[in-house]
Amino acid sequence: MFKAFKNPTLALIGLAIFGLGINFGFNDYIQLTVLFIMVNCILAMSLNLVNGYTGQFSLGHAGFMAIGSYFTAYSSTHWNIFPANLQFISAFLFIVGGGLLAAIAGFIVGLPSLRLKGDYLAIVTLGFGEIIRVALLNMDFLGGPRGYANIPSLGSFLSSYLFASLWILICLFTIWRVMQSSYGRGFLSVREDEIAAESMGVDTTKMKVRAFVMSSFFAGIAGSLFAHFTSFINPSSFTYLQSINAVIMVVLGGMGSLSGSIVAAIFITAFPEILRPLQELTHVDLRMVIYSLTLILMMILRPKGIFGELEITDVWRKYVRRSA
Numbered sequence: 484m485f486k487a488f489k490n491p492t493l494a495l496i497g498l499a500i501f502g503l504g505i506n507f508g509f510n511d512y513i514q515l516t517v518l519f520i521m522v523n524c525i526l527a528m529s530l531n532l533v534n535g536y537t538g539q540f541s542l543g544h545a546g547f548m549a550i551g552s553y554f555t556a557y558s559s560t561h562w563n564i565f566p567a568n569l570q571f572i573s574a575f576l577f578i579v580g581g582g583l584l585a586a587i588a589g590f591i592v593g594l595p596s597l598r599l600k601g602d603y604l605a606i607v608t609l610g611f612g613e614i615i616r617v618a619l620l621n622m623d624f625l626g627g628p629r630g631y632a633n634i635p636s637l638g639s640f641l642s643s644y645l646f647a648s649l650w651i652l653i654c655l656f657t658i659w660r661v662m663q664s665s666y667g668r669g670f671l672s673v674r675e676d677e678i679a680a681e682s683m684g685v686d687t688t689k690m691k692v693r694a695f696v697m698s699s700f701f702a703g704i705a706g707s708l709f710a711h712f713t714s715f716i717n718p719s720s721f722t723y724l725q726s727i728n729a730v731i732m733v734v735l736g737g738m739g740s741l742s743g744s745i746v747a748a749i750f751i752t753a754f755p756e757i758l759r760p761l762q763e764l765t766h767v768d769l770r771m772v773i774y775s776l777t778l779i780l781m782m783i784l785r786p787k788g789i790f791g792e793l794e795i796t797d798v799w800r801k802y803v804r805r806s807a
């Protein structure tokens with residue numbers, strides 16, 4: 484599916500070269516936008532595992548992102564035992580810890596709720612996300628409504644970029660490998676026909692929980708990176724709008740397409756910022772109007788998303804090479 488996986492070193496070199504260009508050619512604002520794009524890429528790919536490949540409808544992804552974000556923020560400011568030259572080790576461990584804590588929360592929430600389907604599951608997961616947000620508002624040791632400040636950064640933009648690139652490749656490769664395995668076929672069988680899957684001996688609840696836990700883990704990773712990139716978080720960063728934003732990325736890119744999730748995350752994050760100069764010229768904030776109309780047009784023209792269920796290599800073989 485992705486030829487780059489045959490040589491991951493080549494993919495890392497390509498990402499590093501791109502990061503060097505951003506590092507020396509653009510200002511801090513653009514660099515931070517690039518980092519937010521990378522966080523959203525991980526968030527969109529992780530949600531696609533549940534909403535796209537497994538066919539469920541989760542609206543609580545912001546809650547798992549918040550768990551990872553606050554765990555990493557607290558642990559990196561209170562439990563940092565490594566010397567300055569080994570800070571990347573502690574950062575990696577705390578980010579993994581944030582992902583694991585989010586995965587545990589995903590298991591606790593998913594085990595009872597994933598017996599539900601459709602709208603009922605969406606309401607339960609939405610409620611979970613709001614419970615996490617309200618709980619954080621009342622936790623004074625995590626800053627409460629004031630938020631949590633002075634979170635250690637990952638160093639320069641280039642080091643932050645390489646850290647995010649590593650996690651994007653881990654997320655992409657892990658989901659890709661899982662979907663090539665028997666577990667992936669189990670996820671797809673749940674999406675296509677749950678009753679038929681059960682009749683063939685597939686434990687559909689177990690499959691949905693596994694997908695949910697893996698998705699929660701990477702959502703926690705995205706939240707952990709977000710905390711390090713912003714150095715300040717508060718509960719308002721993880722409202723239900725963040726969950727809906729992730730759903731938009733999955734639907735726009737294509738349900739069941741990792742390439743689509745990445746392209747949609749880039750578009751959703753970058754397009755409003757590209758339109759920002761328009762507000763300075765017109766003195767009227769037309770960004771969200773144009774942004775919303777663009778989304779509507781794209782859904783009318785591409786109702787299955789930009790890539791549908793295809794990957795970018797499939798699109799290349801199907802359209803580009805054939806036309807050439």
